[in-house]
Amino acid sequence: MKPETRNSKLANARLDLASIRERLASSRGQEYWRCLEELSDSEEFHKLLTQEFPQQAAGLLDGVSRRDFLRLMGASLALAGLNACRPASVDEKIVPYVNQPEQIVPGRPLFFATAFPLSGVGTGVLVESHEGRPTKIEGNPNHPASLGATDAFAQASILTLYDPDRSQVVRNAGRISTWSAFLTAVNDDLEAERVVGGGGLRILTETITSPTLGNQLRQLLAKFPSAKWHQYEPVSRDNARAGGRLAFGTDVNTIYRFENAEVILSLDADFLFSGPANVRYARDFAGKRSVRQGKVGMNRLYVIEATPSVTGAMADHRMALRPSEIPNFAAAVAAKIGLAVQSTIDAQRFQWIDALVRDLQKHREASVVVAGDGQPPGVHALAHAMNQALDNVGKTVVYTNPIEANPLDQMASLRELVKDMESGAVRILLMLGGNPVYTAPVDLGFAEQLAKVPLRVHSGLYEDETSAYCHWHIPETHYLESWSDIRAYDGTATILQPLIAPLYSGRSSHEILAALLGRSGETSYDIVRNYWKGQKIAGDFETGWRRAVHDGIIAGTTFQPKSVNLKAPSSNWFAGSPSVSETRNPKPETQNPQAEPGRSLEISFQPDPTLFDGRFANNGWLQELPKPLTKLTWDNAALVSPKTAQRLGLSYRIGARGGEHGRVFTDLVELRYEGRSLRAPAWIVPGHAEDCITVHLGYGRTRAGKVGNGTGFNAYGIRTASAPSYGTGVEIRKIGTQYTLACTQFHHSMEGRDLVRAAALEEYRKNPDFAQGEHHHESAGSLYPGFKYEGYAWGMAIDVNACIGCNACVVACQAENNIAVVGKTEVTRGRELHWLRIDRYYKGSPENPETFHQPVPCMHCENAPCELVCPVGATSHSDEGLNDMTYNRCVGTRYCSNNCPYKVRRFNFFQYADFATPSLKPLRNPDVTVRSRGVMEKCTYCVQRINGAKIEAERENRPVRDGEIVTACQAACPTEAIFFGDINNRDSVVAKAKGDSLNYGLLTELNTKPRTTYLAKLKNPNPEIKSD
Amino acid sequence: MESEPLNKSAEIEAVHPVIEPGHTFASVTDKISAIVLTQKTPRFWYVGFGISFLLLMVLLYSIAAVLTIGVGLFGINIPVAWGFDIVNFVWWIGIGHAGTLISAILLLLRQKWRQSINRFAEAMTLFAVACAGLFPLLHLGRPWYAYWLFPYPSTMGIQPQFRSPLVWDVFAVSTYFTISLLFWYVGLIPDLATLRDQARQRFARFAYGILAMGWRGSAIHWHRYEMAYLLLAGLAAPLVVSVHTVVSFDFAVALVPGWHSTIFPPYFVAGAIYSGFAMVLTLAIPLRKMYGLEDFITLRHLKNMAEVMLATGLIVAYGYLMETFMAWYSGNIYEQYLMWNRMFGPYWYMYWALLLFNILVPQVLWFRAVRTNVVALFVIAICVNVGMWLERYVIVVVSLARDFMPSAWGRYSATAWDYGVFIGSIGLFFAALFLFVRFLPMISIFEMRELVHDTEEPK
């Protein structure tokens, strides 16, 4: 070979390298360089890979300098190595993971910002990724809806990603097909439609706040002018939207600023637990209740609700009213505040209404009235009016433009769609996500009408009830698998970036719409990116985009408050709401309480606290998660008040196996409503409104998957379009048989033991040490000298006052520590494995009790009783005070559990951990052992995180900083109720907390010296109201 | 307690001698060895052994299931992490106390009436302890690692955690088993020699000959023999007391209300003797009838055992009383709730049944008429066996079901597998016992000769 040719070869080799470098340097920013669909799809890349080796290899033979060789290898392999995380199914060149891509250090996780979408609204999260496998969801501190915390749903969503039951292939009439087959199939029909302007094309989506998706839909409507875009969300915010329109005449998005609210009146609003901003609201709310470190002020919460809720459990004053009575109550309050609304009300029924109103008026500009999504528009309008009247607008309430891409009355929209389907006007129905066949109001007969549509397409995570009715089913990408964007409750937009290439041949809604637009080549990445190119992002786009993806929020997208002008309250605010009749002539339950059983009751439909609207039905973590107040798992039930249960003669029996901690047999009842009937187990809930039944949606799925099928009953079966949230005229009667429910804590009372110590604010001011209790013998003497803990001494403090019992910590713990799901039968035998449980106690009358939540992890006692009795030393103390479990040494005597006064130890009675299912393996946290049969396990204070931080600190040759170690439960907690750190460092947050006068230990009279302690609960009752 | 019969022994001996008159060295030897050597094996033996063998198969089946599928087959859960397994363990161990007690303590107390019952009582002890030993193994989550409870040069470089009462159990029970076995065997040696010399079939001669180790009754051997036997008795006596004390530590050392109590050791030991003697009676009464041994196991023996039962039963009753009193007197809300829960909680029937069987029924033993009525004694003995099992159930399960945190309260009920192992262990016990009475002298022959020699008038 002639030298010059060789040189020329080398020359263009360098050229290639240069282009590679700039490519790497440019668009694919470091934050998301691993997500490579677009990179690998781009033909330059293909050329690069194909051309590079052969040519240079030729060059190599005739003595290329070693440096050149290495440079070439390095560059090509670096690029190739990147897409090693794509599964082999993809038709791209796979190159083994031979050398170290920058940033990845095996064993050290990376975090990527994205957002968790629920009902179309996003909560910012950071996703922990181990060598390309997302394993854990954390909150995104920069994101307004998260502030670093998450709820249980976000935590559990990682399991859905790896769910083996997810739909994996395009299906045509149930038979396996392909994406391209789908495109060719629908192409002709689309063409036909385009000719007629898309008159027969309908698109049904869930609520959409994604700007890009909204834009795509608008483009589609532009292409098909007479096509229609419908939206339906089973747990909708229609009432709130309508209420806004009633009050202001325009669509508004209401944002509450609880950090400014001294007095809060909730009209059936569970704002701490549900709704698009629950995590943020919980944080703000709790912030105003903490009285530690000098702060002595505390907000006051009044809750009027039918079904005991997480929010209601936090109330200083709570009143249980049937849903239909609440508008009436709202009107009464409004009237007393001075609004021109008439309300028929006998004041003595609502004892403390006057005190409430005085309290509100005393706190102008610092009070807030919140209406629940279940309440009719009128109540929302009234709430707006009251907030206006109390000068709260701008202070505790802020209005912005709606965050939805296209706000509309979803129920009406669905009605219209069904009508069109019935009339045969619909020729193509494209359902992007959602599961309307299962969730649509039963009286619309959605499924039957759907059958009339000639071409039905459905995309979803699962092959569910709806896809069974469709010609085409397209597997949807999980939000961790694809690019997208979404808005938060305050309009803040987030770019969703994928953490892993699609596990199955999934397609995002963006790609599907692009295909319909005839641009099937486009990837989600291009679509989203191009959309935002069009928007004005501060500074130059590249940096702005990279910052946005990195931070998890797009700067400057938060909606600005807009000024609104209130219309005069009018009586037609209540027109059409199902509660009208009720409102006009309220039926106080003081009248004929001994009425005949089966007399008409009221029914309230609520999203399930763990399965939401049913979309999480196949998520084992959520199925097994004890519901906040009922502590039920794997089932829903018809909730009734103790009195009503007594009147109806409903009974229960505690099972002999498991008992209070597991198995309860309750009467099966039949609910007759609007000519339809339903069988459900009855469950007695203290504090529930009388003559009212609450049923939770989301159960009774038939095509959810292995986990979700056949759990509970389907409440959608009697839910009508006219009364989606509540209605009257339910007949209930016992069937005579009983049903087994898995309940992890059936015992309500604290049995006079001071486990949760609580006091009213006044008491606390008088006696700040009340929490120390009567017996002060914390340091009950020991004949033995205690152990000295020099260096770190890890400890935890849990603020019972802040805990709202939302369960986020429980799921976070399960995700972090590879805790197995045991299934209903084992739960009924008292064998669930949760390391962290939330105890729920009631105090006071069963009609309207006080509720207490107490998260109970391992106490890591310094004098651990469990360690003493272990015959093989499988549980022992670290010199930092951790109560360690050595799984591989455990022989399973279970003596430690018997001797644990807190009963926080969990035992693998069988082989619970699933070692078989391949798709679950990448889910596991590689830093935590997966336990096998016959060994004990329990909370470790996330020892893997502790050691991770210690190693980090040692490498940097410094002590571990306070707040550097965050346990999984602590990280997830929306209300910052959990503190963790080094108690030897006296200025650590946890040490300060433990120094507080509210600090107390559990069962310290046993001289266990627990490292986990609690901060007592405080209530702030209105002095004018004497507690009943 | 055993001194009671001594006081009025004179007149009682007249009424019920420890061996009916008219027996010679030859007659006792022939009568007892004939059962093993010459007599045709009676039908009831085949029936009894058959049944117990079937139960033994049930045991093996259950064990196989538990080992392959998991300890979750049992009814245990959190909080009640111990169930039938430990209940049965303590029950069997308790039963296993009578044998060594009779052989050792009564020997030291020079009680002649021990001599005709000690042999099979010791055998019973061995089998009971064997059954007991089964359960701690089975209740483990990973039984195949049970050897980790013994000290041995481990590759993990780690030893048992010697502060755990479970390790104490391991040592106490295995020591007890070893010593009881030696005691029993040493006692057997001269009788094995007898069988060797009496046997006619070659194999029998050979087998017994091997076991007899060439015993020839030399005066010097006898001299050392008696010394060794005495020393063993002296060692076994405190051992017997220590074993159930250690077993009671399993509970007393823990802090569970209803377990954490200083009265446990004494009243566990009393309870053990109580149930032990009950089981001896349960076995002795049918045996003496079936094999016509009324001459050797006379009413005197039954009466004395009844008296021991009465005495120990009273100690147990005192234990219950003190538990209740201390629960109230301590002012400890957990203890108080526990007592209330035992009496009126979900398991109330267990507690009252236990009081009925253990305390109420045995009071009829105050009447001599009852103490000398064989049938009545048999029924009472059965009652006490049941009662003592219930006691362990109440202690283990009821205490665990409701301890400190109401949020963690639960319940326990046994599964078919629990019962399978329990019934099966009874099968194992009786199968072993039937083999024993068939192939070994169930009464110590040489001690009966001694008895004959001592009781007959000196020439």
Place this chain on the structure above:
Amino acid sequence: MTLAETQKSQPLAIYGLMAEFDGPEALLEAARGAFAEGYRRMDAYSPFPVDGLAEAIGFHKTWLPLLVLIGGIIGCAGGFYLQYWASVIDYPMNIGGRPLNSWPMFIPITFELTILVAGLTAVLGLLALNGLPMPYHPVFNVERFQFATRNRFFLCIESADPKFDHEATRRFLESCRPQGVYEVEP
């Protein structure tokens, strides 16, 4: 000559002479007499322990108790050290905040091991001192000796005894009114 030699050697060819009695008293008497006669190498056999019989033939004290005591001490010290070594020296661990050498909790096992070792010493010592197991012993060559474990009592004077003389010894034994006197084949 040769005949005479054979006759000379005859008495040495036996293990000893054995007398059979029908009761413990008779045996005891005979034994005492034999000892008074100056016989030392003899042994008495009875189906159950007869008080004073061993003393009668000049056997007074046994070392067994001392052995058992030593065994007990070894078991006690070893038992405690085992636990001390395991929890303090070999693998010290913080167990429930208790000190490494929490000796009160080591006592039960120490006690059990004391008993165990002492008991084993007692039994093994017994067998060892008695020379058991012994597969062969000349006394069993006597047909009647099978009753030694039933209801007969025997006194055997060994030919190895310096004072042993076939005729004189036989005469002496017969003077004790035995049921019979037999020669014991070696």
